[in-house]
Amino acid sequence: MNKIRSYWIVFQNFVIFAIAAFLMKLFPKHNMAFRKWAARNSIPTFILDIKIKGKADKNVDLYVSNHQNMVDIPIIELLLDDVDLSWVAKKELGDIFLFGNLLTKSGAILIQREDKKSLIELMKSAKDRLSQNKKLVIFPEGTRNKHPNKLLPFKAGTKLIAEKYNLKLQPILLLGIDKIVTFEPLNIKKGVLNVVFLPPREAVKKTDWYKELELEMQKEVDEYYKGS
DSSP states (O other): OHHHHHHHHHHHHHHHHHHHHHHHHHOGGGHHHHHHHHHHHHGGGTEEEEEEESOOOTTOSEEEEOOOOTTHHHHHHHHTTTSOEEEEEEGGGGGSTTHHHHHHHTTOEEEOTTOHHHHHHHHHHHHHHHHTTOEEEEOTTSSOOSOTTSOOOOOHHHHHHHHHTTOEEEEEEEESGGGTEEETTEEEOOEEEEEEEOOOEEOOTTSSHHHHHHHHHHHHHHHHHHHO
16 A cells, blocks of 8 residues: 555656646746745655754855765755755766756756766856855755765865855754655655754854764754664
């Protein structure tokens, strides 16, 4: 029965994102509205409730989040419902049917990991998106983490962008996704998502702010899994 329910949820989301992708193609100037519509309709299909600790700061330039699952993206779109986000993601995500189209139409920055040329393009594209008053979202781990109780070492790209453009940033923790959605094998159980918005901070050059950020985010992860 759970497998049937899981496939039904996948089908519902396929329809939601197909509609959003079609509308974004027809009316590209309204892509943010269609992305947010998709997030508002998608998330309730697999999340019963969202418990939030802290408060989102809508005035930062950059959000950084842990990353476990593809559903992290629509979840953050929902959490920041009135914020125009530009995602920094690996290039392969742009090739995924429907999902990739939504990313590219939204002005996402798709990069090739471990590629120096791609890093240069990232810096240029980040400046362009910021000039359009978009907020950047980056997963500093660089890829999805299959071990949710331990963050992967943070990649240098986030630090470089934040320091280069003197960005104010806010960390976000999405906790409990591993108990709600898995794709290998497919298993979706409606559950409660825990979200932590940590205090915003400045990217100050020649300090240990980036390492301190990683340690602070890991502390929140430890506290969650210790009590769960």
